Amino acid sequence: MKIRLPILLGLSVAFLAFNSSSAQTKTDPASSKILAFEGKWNDTYRRGDAAGMASLLSDDFIITVEDGTTFSKSGYLAQTADSELRVLISDMSDLKVRMHGNTAVVTGAYHEKGTTKGKPYESHDRFTDVWMKTTDGWQLIASHYSIPASPITN
Helix, strand or coil: CCHHHHHHHHHHHHHHHHHHHHHHHCCHHHHHHHHHHHHHHHHHHHHCHHHHHHHCCCEEEECCCCCCEEEEEHHHHHHCCCCEEEEEEEEEEEEEEECCCCEEEEEEEEEEEEEEEEEEEEEEEEEEEEEEEEEEEEEEEEEEEECCCCCCCC
């Protein structure tokens, strides 16, 4: 009996630790929702669908792009609807969502390739998006893109 009790306690502690760590790796429903919105935003951008994108952006949305230029919601939607912009590749990877109550911060890597005014371009960026849950649902309130100083590593 003296040997069985420590073994039983040890197994119980190990089981609780495993159960606790596996619970932490499960995707939070709110995080899954945010990732779906990220995918929708990426898709509307790739298609040049400014109207579809407008519903995702808050009225006071602000984006900072790679060269430091900032755009308001209306300015960014006008750029997205530019008929001379053709986005061929728009891929996101390494997405991480951090929930803070009614605010979600998403970080990740972004690769875009296409043509603008007939000239090819390609970019590899890191980004941060900030989503906020409002009375109208989740809306993107801020976005920031930057070019990594060195190759992306994990």
